[in-house]
């Protein structure tokens with residue numbers, strides 16, 4: 001008995017070491033849930049997955065689920081699985097699985113460094129269990145006649161848990177961010193902003209909102225929510241009318257002063273971050289820029305234009321934006337993405353966020369201490 005505990009502990013250690021090393025690899029693996037009769041085993045704990053159509057489970061989970069005894073032989077570096085009078089020998093180094101009847105399978109064992117991961121179906125069936133694959137989930141459910149739930153009942157019972165774990169799993173698969181990206185939304189807030197905030201929240205992504213004075217007064221609650229949820233508040237002016245805004249350097253500055261004081265009044269945020277209507281070319285001549293500098297305002301433009309206002313189409317906006325982000329990445333500067341608070345932009349947002357997060361970008365916000373990127377100062381933003 002004592003020996004068995006030691007052996008079991010060794011298998012655990014080996015698997016835990018392996019687990020930390022495998023996370024970075026993140027190959028194209030699909031999540032799968034493991035069910036045993038009427039119980040769903042948490043996938044976040046199991047780390048079971050499908051690769052090339054085969055379901056792999058860590059041997060530890062397999063053993064716990066099916067009552068199979070696991071013995072790790074450190075001299076031969078093999079794992080012996082035993083249940084009743086049947087046994088399977090797993091030889092990870094040689095990618096070989098041998099049964100007590102001499103049946104052999106090669107290339108059917110995966111090793112993630114030291115962790116032993118073996119194909120679930122073969123092992124289960126060899127030990128007399130039946131596997132039912134349920135498309136939704138997906139779930140590999142092992143049954144031995146003791147189950148009481150139908151597949152439909154099983155699904156219904158665990159649906160919420162599976163959804164939550166799928167989300168968690170998706171996040172665990174993402175590479176650790178190494179690059180920055182800045183999402184910016186102009187012209188809001190409006191009735192679409194709440195949808196955008198909801199999507200950003202789901203992705204744990206932050207953005208900077210360049211807002212118009214009147215819109216903020218109309219959607220005070222939305223502005224306050226931006227602060228609570230970690231977004232940056234910035235100004236886009238009052239009139240958005242080029243004849244009024246650019247009438248003089250003073251008129252441009254005044255619109256921003258009014259707008260920024262509205263941010264302060266509504267959300268108690270001291271922001272100096274601005275984006276002028278239509279961007280700083282061609283209207284922001286030297287005397288205008290000097291006036292903004294003297295007022296202490298930080299003028300941002302963009303280097304990725306989503307053209308969301310032109311496409312008014314979610315998929316088109318997403319595809320185009322992603323192409324522009326790739327071009328920007330080749331220049332080695334962080335993408336500063338111009339978008340607007342529109343319904344179609346909200347539709348495009350998940351695909352853009354998926355792309356950014358799957359490609360190692362962290363979504364950051366503009367701050368009062370960040371040197372602004374604009375058409376007059378195209379420095380490399382990191």
Ligand SMILES: [Zn+2]
Pocket residue numbers: 186187236240277278
């Ligand atoms: Zn605008």
